[in-house]
Amino acid sequence: AQSVTQPDIHITVSEGASLELRCNYSYGATPYLFWYVQSPGQGLQLLLKYFSGDTLVQGIKGFEAEFKRSQSSFNLRKPSVHWSDAAEYFCAVGAAASGTYKYIFGTGTRLKVLA
Amino acid sequence: EAGVTQSPTHLIKTRGQQATLRCSPISGHTSVYWYQQALGLGLQFLLWYDEGEERNRGNFPPRFSGRQFPNYSSELNVNALELEDSALYLCASSLGQASTDTQYFGPGTRLTVL
Numbered sequence: 649a650q651s652v653t654q655p656d657i658h659i660t661v662s663e664g665a666s667l668e669l670r671c672n673y674s675y676g677a678t679p680y681l682f683w684y685v686q687s688p689g690q691g692l693q694l695l696l697k698y699f700s701g702d703t704l705v706q707g708i709k710g711f712e713a714e715f716k717r718s719q720s721s722f723n724l725r726k727p728s729v730h731w732s733d734a735a736e737y738f739c740a741v742g743a744a745a746s747g748t749y750k751y752i753f754g755t756g757t758r759l760k761v762l763a
Numbered sequence: 764e765a766g767v768t769q770s771p772t773h774l775i776k777t778r779g780q781q782a783t784l785r786c787s788p789i790s791g792h793t794s795v796y797w798y799q800q801a802l803g804l805g806l807q808f809l810l811w812y813d814e815g816e817e818r819n820r821g822n823f824p825p826r827f828s829g830r831q832f833p834n835y836s837s838e839l840n841v842n843a844l845e846l847e848d849s850a851l852y853l854c855a856s857s858l859g860q861a862s863t864d865t866q867y868f869g870p871g872t873r874l875t876v877l
Contacts, residue, residue: 682865691767691853691868692806738806750819751796751866755805 650675652741654754661729662762669724669757671739680742681722683713686756687735695737698722709733734761765790767869769854775875776844784839784872788856794818795837796857796866797829801850809852812837813859844876 651674661667673679680699684692696707703715713724722739739754768787776782788795797809808821812831820827826842835856841848851873855866 684868689871689873691870692855694865694867697865750808752808753798753806 650679650741650743650750650752652739652752652754654737654739654757656757657755658758658760660760660762663731664728667724667726667729667733667759669737669739669759671722671724671754672720673722673739673741674720675741675743677743678717681713681715682740682742682751683707683711683722683724684738684740685709685735686738692738695724729759729761731761731763734759767854767856767867769852769869769872771872772870773873773875775877777877778844778846780844782841782844782848782874784841784852784854784874785836786839786854786856786869787836788854789867792856792858792867793835794857794859794864795831795835796855797837797839798853798855799823799850800853800871801847806853810839841874846876849874849876 653672655670682697683695685695686692695711696705698705698715705713711726715722736756736758738756740751742751770785794813796811798806799809800806810829811819815831829839831837851871853871855868857864857866
């Protein structure tokens with residue numbers, strides 16, 4: 649069965665520091681991978697997605713993610729964090745099987761940014 | 764282009780009552796998805812509608828139901844409310860039902876059951 653694991657529940661970084669949020673997935677075929685961000689009390693906003701091709705994906709707000717098949721990972725990175733990046737980040741895998749279509753979300757990583 | 768909209772923003776009910784939540788997808792999107800985001804539990808998939816039909820449902824009891832109207836808007840109904848139904852309910856829409864179709868989310872409805 650497909651699954652998504654975000655090992656870090658909370659991460660705290662200083663403003664200007666680099667960031668990496670981890671995401672590991674389990675899926676039998678090539679997955680469709682997404683990163684979303686959720687600000688407090690808001691819905692989810694798509695940061696980036698990977699379907700195929702170049703394994704380094706650029707997204708909005710200066711984020712990027714790298715798909716590593718050998719490690720079943722899709723980690724999110726940002727070279728320099730801004731205070732406005734404080735939010736909760738969700739990794740998701742989309743897959744179609746037997747005529748159904750499902751998104752499976754990780755449990756999220758809450759990012760705190762220190763001034 | 765207008766995004767996914769949901770109403771109401773907040774809803775307060777008492778145990779045993781029924782709640783109705785509404786969602787309007789992005790224009791041109793035919794698929795609508797409902798998720799429950801309870802504190803500490805992440806996003807749990809509830810229901811998926813496409814072209815007016817229920818395509819898939821998550822591991823929730825039958826008192827969670829919904830429908831999709833001809834204009835592709837959708838309604839989620841929760842009957843016999845229980846305290847643990849208190850959560851943020853998120854609606855998302857996508858252009859179609861392919862795995863590559865990105866889901867776009869609305870701001871959510873905060874349901875509080877007293």
